[in-house]
Amino acid sequence: MDLDVFVSAHRAEWDRLDVLLRRHRRLSGAEADELVRLYQRAATHLSQVRSSAPDPDLTERLTHLVARARSAVTGAHTASWRDAARFFAAGFPAAVYRSRTWWVPTALLSVVLTVLIAWWVGTHPEVRATIGAPEELREMTRPGGRYEAYYSSHPATSFAAQVWTNNAQAAALCLAFGALLGIPVLWVLFQNVLNLGVGIGLMGSAGRLDTFLGLLLPHGLLELTAVFVAAGTGLRLGWTVIDPGHRSRRTALAQEGRSALGMALGLAAVLLVSGAVEAFVTPSGLPTWARILIGVLVELAFLGYVYVLGRRAAGMGETGDIAVSDRSAEAPTAG
Incomplete structure (x- = not known):
């Protein structure tokens, strides 16, 4: 995998996902669907980077981004009895x-x-x-x-x-x-x-x-x-x-x-x-x-x-x- 080409091809999706996660107002239906779609794509990208080109900085960025998106999509879960x-x-x-x-x-x-x-x-x-x-x-x-x-x-x-x-x-x-x-x-x-x-x-x-x-x-x-x-x-x-x-x-x-x-x-x-x-x-x-x-x-x-x-x-x-x-x-x- 050419890491520079990979980053260039997907940076816009990651930036857009970050923008959606930073919004404090409630997302519209279309934006929520977009958030889920971008989260799934970012998760796949993270898996690809880990297996093919484990760059520490990019892995850390995508891990943090995917974790935030997962929390937004599934909701925070607190362990209970x-x-x-x-x-x-x-x-x-x-x-x-x-x-x-x-x-x-x-x-x-x-x-x-x-x-x-x-x-x-x-x-x-x-x-x-x-x-x-x-x-x-x-x-x-x-x-x-x-x-x-x-x-x-x-x-x-x-x-x-x-x-x-x-x-x-x-x-x-x-x-x-x-x-x-x-x-x-x-x-x-x-x-x-x-x-x-x-x-x-x-x-x-x-x-x-x-x-x-x-x-x-x-x-x-x-x-x-x-x-x-x-x-x-x-x-x-x-x-x-x-x-x-x-x-x-x-x-x-x-x-x-x-x-x-x-x-x-x-x-x-x-x-x-x-x-x-x-x-x-x-x-x-x-x-x-x-x-x-x-x-x-x-x-x-x-x-x-x-x-x-x-x-x-x-x-x-x-x-x-x-x-x-x-x-x-x-x-x-x-x-």
Whole structure:
């Protein structure tokens, strides 16, 4: 693209659009139609400049012009509680449902790998010897040891906040690293699986596997599901870099990135529930079966939320992306 020729050919349209946007009086019907037409053309011009001749000054000018025109055409939109309710009732569950082909296999493979690591640690004394000295391992696995004390070392409210922060950070890392071809996501996921497998193996070798599972399952089912969803979404984002499909790579990354951002907000709420269960239910005096039952019910509630509400919303075209009126303008792509 010859940028000078392009600017010369369209400058008059941009100037006219700017004039219409600066008018304080109400536009006539013909002027309103002209405003909409010029806005659409300017949005197409912006997309062309970005893809063919990304001049910083021209891109900045057209971005500002298109944003003003979009606001004038669609009206200013202020986020409200209704938007939040719509997001959690449709957008978030639909996004999780749509990404199930990524996070469900991720969950299954992670569980299998966790079981293998736990078996390896639990049945091989030489492996346990590389983890720590016998005294250290006994301290970790004894009644009231490190594993059990972890859940009662802080007041419930502060512990819930700490757990939520740690888990939300892990989920955010999986989502953020997705754009790097998903490779760092695999490392974060492996570290999580390794720690879990080692813990199960050590407690199993000490004959206290039932105690460990009684501490893990109440909150761990939902917590691990949230991590698997984040990891699967990050891997899908990484695959988008490799294969954007019929979309341009820029458009595909923008769409999947916005969806991942929304996923991060939704998973933060899910992990808040998991953290509350871990702080208030896991260390409680309830019988082990009751604590595990609560964890199973919470997990089933989340899966029902995804596979009932999410499936319905996805069938109606919901993707978890932001509203069309709030997206950047995009030029058509030949398929």
